[in-house]
Amino acid sequence: MRRSIVHEGAGKLTYEIREIVKIARKVSSLGQEVVWENIGDPVQKGEIVSSWIRDKVSERAQDSLSFGYTDSQGHLETRSFLSEIVNKRGTTKITMDDIIFFNGLGDAISKVYNYLKREARILGPSPAYSTHSSAEAAHSGYEHLTYSLDPKNNWFPDLEEMENKIKYNDSIAGILIINPDNPTGAVYPKWILESIVNLAEKYDLFIICDETYANVTFPNTEWTFLSDVIKNVPAISMRSLSKELPWPGARCGWAEVYNRHIDTEFSTYIDSIINAKRLEVCSTTLPQIVLPEILGDERYTTHLKVRANKFSNRADHAWKYFSKINGITSIKPSGGLYMTVIFNELSNQGVLQIKNQSVKSYIEEAVIGVPDDKRFVYYLLGATGICVVPLSGFYSGLKGFRFTLLEDDDDKRDWIYKTLAQSVQDYLNEI
Numbered sequence: 001m002r003r004s005i006v007h008e009g010a011g012k013l014t015y016e017i018r019e020i021v022k023i024a025r026k027v028s029s030l031g032q033e034v035v036w037e038n039i040g041d042p043v044q045k046g047e048i049v050s051s052w053i054r055d056k057v058s059e060r061a062q063d064s065l066s067f068g069y070t071d072s073q074g075h076l077e078t079r080s081f082l083s084e085i086v087n088k089r090g091t092t093k094i095t096m097d098d099i100i101f102f103n104g105l106g107d108a109i110s111k112v113y114n115y116l117k118r119e120a121r122i123l124g125p126s127p128a129y130s131t132h133s134s135a136e137a138a139h140s141g142y143e144h145l146t147y148s149l150d151p152k153n154n155w156f157p158d159l160e161e162m163e164n165k166i167k168y169n170d171s172i173a174g175i176l177i178i179n180p181d182n183p184t185g186a187v188y189p190k191w192i193l194e195s196i197v198n199l200a201e202k203y204d205l206f207i208i209c210d211e212t213y214a215n216v217t218f219p220n221t222e223w224t225f226l227s228d229v230i231k232n233v234p235a236i237s238m239r240s241l242s243k244e245l246p247w248p249g250a251r252c253g254w255a256e257v258y259n260r261h262i263d264t265e266f267s268t269y270i271d272s273i274i275n276a277k278r279l280e281v282c283s284t285t286l287p288q289i290v291l292p293e294i295l296g297d298e299r300y301t302t303h304l305k306v307r308a309n310k311f312s313n314r315a316d317h318a319w320k321y322f323s324k325i326n327g328i329t330s331i332k333p334s335g336g337l338y339m340t341v342i343f344n345e346l347s348n349q350g351v352l353q354i355k356n357q358s359v360k361s362y363i364e365e366a367v368i369g370v371p372d373d374k375r376f377v378y379y380l381l382g383a384t385g386i387c388v389v390p391l392s393g394f395y396s397g398l399k400g401f402r403f404t405l406l407e408d409d410d411d412k413r414d415w416i417y418k419t420l421a422q423s424v425q426d427y428l429n430e431i
């Protein structure tokens, strides 16, 4: 090429949750059955979507209008319905113009970082859901800037570190919060959210809060929406149908923009995101049209409660196995669909016994030069077929892995958690 055509951030686009699939497919082709614990898709893991929800979608699909384009920013009635929900909470007022629909939050995340001025940085959590950290790094062309989530303190953010980073780096324009968090399963108490809002106010920043799992918060966990504490700080909350309906294939997520008109710079930035959406015409229509009928149905509250209970019980179940092991830290999640285990120490020497000789040879080659936690993950895959995601894939220096709470078959789920815990123990015995 006579000119370099590769974007400065191209190398930063990594998504370990799906990259591990290449290794797992190879292992599968060599004869080891794979158990997919890497992706947060409840449907693929056996969840049957409630029949009343499927019926509503079928009824809507009979209407030809659901096959058409809709408004670029999102279906009008649906935006009005969602803004009413925020307004009923009474703490922040928005209008339907403060809601923007996307083709899933993957699309929202990409636009939110892409249309941010290159020099303006967003400080995000570590570990981090890698779509955010990769998109932010790619937008800036530099390493993602992070604040630590502390496993010794329930995976809560280190607020002192956060403030110091903000204070001494004036390129930071915003703070990203993921609540409930992926991959840690932490749900932040109100005082933490208030402290972050206060920091944003003090340093004139905006907030992005990914609330994908807002409706998958476990019983007895205090839940606070960002909109309840946001005061006058400009902010974007991200919501999605993917995990709570669940309907990840709908590719339907939306942003709620708070306090847009308090800051003209922020307002112009939001306009650029809306204009970018216009260039694409609109996001998928059918899920947007049916959304109010589902979320507004009296059965929906029970639906959410039943699911939150289910995942909470599974977290208890998994945690029982891991809590007995020395040498690791495992915090019981308070929300979301995942659990993360970290090794207190790990070397690049560990192995697990792999019976299938072709798989063994392949894994022995594959682990050369990979981070220590990835080495464990590859051996686990070869020895048991269980495919989890290494924590180093979540923009973290901590060594560990994330698995899901999604397996719907009770016996299989028990086998997965038991085998995972046993493999961790065997690995630790080896190093």
Ligand SMILES: Cc1ncc(COP(=O)(O)O)c(C=O)c1O
Pocket: 040, 103, 104, 105, 106, 107, 129, 178, 182, 210, 212, 240, 241, 242, 248, 251, 252, 253
């Ligand atoms: C924290 C978080 N944000 C966003 C997404 C993307 O969701 P969507 O299916 O709406 O693109 C995910 C998916 O796993 C997620 O965990």
